[in-house]
Amino acid sequence: MIQNTSAARSSFAQISKAIAPFTSAFKTPAGRIGLPLVLLHVLLAAFGSYLAPYSATDFSDATYVKPFTSAVDGAIPHILGTDQFGRDVFSRLLSGARSIILISGIGSILGVALGTAIGMTSGYLGGKADEIIMRVADGLMSFPSLLLALLVLSVSDSLMWLDGISSAFATGKESILVIGTMAVVHAPRVARVLRSATLTIKTQEYVDSARLRGESAYYIIFKEILPNALPVLAVEGSVRFSYAILLASSLGFLGLGVEPPSPDWGAMISDSRSILTRAPWVPLAPAAAVASLVVGVNLLTEGIRDAQKLPTELPE
Amino acid sequence: MTDNSINQTDAAPLLEVKNLGVSFFTPRGTVRAVRDASLTVRRGEVVGLVGESGCGKSTVAFSIMGYLPGIVQVDGEILYDGKDLVGMDESDLEALRGNRIAMVYQDPQTSLNPTMKIGPQMEEVLKTHLDLGKQEIRSRAIELFESVGLASPDTIGERYPHELSGGMQQRVVIALALACEPDLLIMDEPTTGLDVTTEATILDLIVDLKDRVNAGILFVSHNLGVIARVADRVTVMYASQTVEDADVRSIFNSPQHPYTAGLLSCVPKPANELGITPRLKSIPGSVFEARLEAGNECLFAPRCPIAHDQCTQNAPEISDTDGHRVRCFFPDEVTSDIWGELKPRRDFESEDDAVVIEANDLNVRYRSRQGKKYILFGDEAQPPVRAVVDASFKVTKSRTLGIVGESGSGKSTTARALIGLTQKSSGSMLLNGDELETDSANRSDDQRADLRMVFQNPTASLNPKLPIKHAITRSLKLFGNLDNQGAYDEARALLEAVGLNPDYIERIPSELSGGEQQRVALASAFAANPKAILADEAVSALDVSVQAQVLNLLLRNQQENETSFVFISHDLGVVRYVSDDIMVMYAGHVAEQGPADAVLSSPSHPYTEALLSAAPEPDPDATPSIIRLDGAVPTMRERFTGCFFADRCHRKIDQRCDEIEPPAQSGNSPDHIIRCHIPVDQLASQS
Secondary structure (H helix, E strand, O other): OHHHHHHHHHHHHHHHHHOHHHHHHOOOHHHHHHHHHHHHHHHHHHHHHHHOOOOOOOOOOOOOOOOOEOOOOOOOOEOOOEOOOOOEHHHHHHHHHHHHHHHHHHHHHHHHHHHHHHHHHHHHHOHHHHHHHHHHHHHHHOOOHHHHHHHHHHOHHHOOHHHHHHHHOOOOHHHHHHHHHHHHHHHHHHHHHHHHHHHHHOOOHHHHHHHHOOOOHHHHHHHHHHHHHHHHHHHHHHHHHHHHHHHHHHHHHOOOOOOOOOOOHHHHHHHHHHHOOOOOHHHHHHHHHHHHHHHHHHHHHHHHHHHHHOOOOOOO | OOOOOOOHHHOOOOEEEEEEEEEEEEOOEEEEEEEEEEEEEOOOOEEEEEOOOOOOHHHHHHHHHOOOOOEEEEEEEEEEOOEEOOOOOHHHHHHHEOOOEEEEOOOHHHHOOOOOOHHHHHHHHHHHHOOOOHHHHHHHHHHHHHHOOOOOOOOHHHOOHHHOOHHHHHHHHHHHHHOOOOOEEEEEOOOOOOOHHHHHHHHHHHHHHHHHOOOEEEEEEOOHHHHHHHOOEEEEEEOOEEEEEEEHHHHHHOOOOHHHHHHHHHOOOOOOOOOOOEOOOOOOOOOOOOOOOOOOOOOOHHHOOOOOHHHHHOOOOOEEEOOEEEOOOOHHHOOOOOOOOOOEOOOOOOOOOOEEEEEEEEEEEEOOOOOEEEEOEEEEOOOOEEEEEEEEEEEEOOOEEEEEOOOOOOHHHHHHHHHOOOOOOEEEEEEOOEEOOOOHHHOOHHHHHHEEEEOOOHHHHOOOOOOOHHHHHHHHHHHHOOOHHHHHHHHHHHHHHOOOOHHHHHOOHHHOOHHHHHHHHHHHHHOOOOOEEEEEOOOOOOOHHHHHHHHHHHHHHHHHHOOEEEEEEOOHHHHHHHOOEEEEEEOOEEEEEEEHHHHHOOOOOHHHHHHHHHOOOOOOOOOOOOOOOOOOOOOOEOOOOOOOOOOOOOOOOOHHHHHOOOOEEEOOOOOOEEEOOOOHHHHHHHO
8 A cells, every 4th residue: 555655656756757847947938938839739739620610621612711701691700711712721720730740749759769769878888889879870960851851751652561550540651751750850869969968967976876786777877867867858859849840841831741631731831822912811820820839849948948947946 | 373472352353244144035035144243354363264064154255255146135244444345335345356355266277267377367467456567567476476385486477277286276366366465365265175285285375474464364164174274263153153253272172152162073083192083973963054034042052962941042142251252151061072972983893804805906097098099090199097006905894994195096996996887907806705897787786785885975976856765775676685665664764774864765865965965875875784885085075063973874884784994085084083994095006005003103105194294183283294295196197107106205315216116115014014215214213
């Protein structure tokens, strides 16, 4: 019984420790704006499609309806108007949130996880192994990420083994490839940062004393060093997320994201850029959505960084 | 300690701090850094300001300079030459600072601009404050460098700070402070970061300055030995209040505040006339925190052995008897034994001479880079640094080997090689007769469990993100094969054994004080009853009262578990207190080793002699010894020949010292070894 409660207490403590960078970020001005903005987008991704007043994909005759007006008297107003095919922009925006957040979220989480594991191991091992791993990372980093993504996507048809994975996750091959590319692109950058954090932390005496207890390298890296690298990790993860969003929407803009007609913010901008002068709200709305998400993530990053400089609370 | 024939009490005070209070308003609440401090400095007088960390000594010093950061409220008066500095406007203060009042900080490296040569830095100060011509400034700079005892004062101005040793840097800082012939010199722990031999030379300089310059000096230090050496008057601070203020002899010989008496009894002293080293007394508990609001009570009462009811009901005021001012209701009750009777250091002697740790010709070389300078091209890289050279020693059951030496002497490297964190280059290490692998990772669990280590910095040796139980329970699980619950219970028991509340077990290290953290580190080292513990400067980062607690804890553990210790410290007093055997190291070489009494008495190696005479004694009547070493410990590289100590030796005899490695001679007994060219009988006679 005592065992259980103490186990519960420690798992609760672990969770609260893990989200601590975010909760403390809320205490800074930047975090106070950034965190709600990001949370709003995440909520939209989760529930947006259910809130949408109109279908996101069905064409209608009510084309170019201006924002905040109804096409027909008594109907729900089109908050952000309609596009050249009569689709409700607001509904498309809500439905499109999911794909971009999911793709960039999963992509950056995978990249951060991969990069953390590689970077910390490399930093902890040091010596020749470190040298080799870091040179490979340098090589990967010299590749422009968009170009790499385009390259991978252009050969997607020939990658038969991906069919199984994409059907298992009930999604297109492209999404899987974009996520995979993000992970590969971000991992070396994350690895670099985590490696340098590890290099500093591993000289601390508590790491020495863990080695003297005969702990395994795995235990020392993930149990002793990782908790101390968490603040760095939170900032880095957040930075990677904002880059992932930009990459995902860039690919969408180039027509390589989610397959039409399902809405995608990048594709929405691309499709409507020709009508920028006639119905500016149509391209501007998704552009603003991408921008607000990226700004939100960046502000959150800033907040996390600032929060680390705040004095920690005194114990009771 | 010099006798000043002028009757100082008659002179008008240069600086008078009256009932100073300093409060910082921080996001974490109000911090009462100084509650009620009063002190007086006269011309030609050194006033020592002493107390443990967190007692507000430095804040007093900084508030005199007017350097208080953040949102701050200053109460009381700081009278300098009759003018109140509190509330004086910035431009008037500016005129005083640097010109009339100068300050010397703890770390000379941060006080000097690393990108500027010494000379221009000095000339800049002179130009700002004095109206002198170019040539006059130059000659004045040289004069100043000479006055602080810098070698070749006319060329030293051409050097950058990093080209000077720590002691020389501090001399430059003192010269800068003296530039405008200030009336008041404030020194904030000016020797704390320096090695003991360097510290001794700087203290000599300060004592000398006191007689030469007509200035008052406020000397802030936590080190009672240093204070006894330089101060004429001493002000003791506790919990942001001055608790006692008197001339130096009264403070050291007949303290009237229990805290002062306690501090004095916490400092390790040499054996008394009977050859018994008295056991250290310790002050229980910890300092009343600055962020707490004081009630109507004596702030020392919770830790005081003679506290009466009155002490918790009323706050004592400072009372003055013949210039001896004390903040206590019962100064007459303060005697030397209020902190416990005089007991010998420990009440057992080990009979068992089973060897626990043995090292034979242990060598450690550090290689900066192997092969060529640029991996494949360039010159050969520098030859490896000889960090430890041919060290051989034995530690028997429940005995302590003390390793002493300045920084860079290789004592920590010896410990790290023993424990397997640093790779030895050659030689052998044995634990209970079994060979120890070079790398800790290749040793058996039993060996790891039997040989543990305590590090210097308790804050760094505990993982800041994990509860304190972590280090203890992990050791228990790995070495004691206990399950979760068993390890948890045992960890609580261990915490209790080191005098900590077992309910602290879930706390993270930052919620504990430095002394409490070091106790946790000890508890984790004691886990699974090791045969031997290596303590690398284990008490150096601690305040003197906490240091005594930890030292006594180590001795008790030794007594109960028959543990052997290797105790490493730069502080000869501490090593002398804990050790049965002593090994003196210098630049990686063992200069002298043997039983503690033999090493500390004549004949000794010239380096031991210098170390002994440099160690400040907490006794104002002690005659300072004259043996002083210049310079710093050199880095020994592979191609070095001759005696390791020849460069700095004050007893260097002839060419032999530069060319031939010194022989190992037997001193008092066969196991007392001195590595020196000077014959043993001469070593004995001359010292």
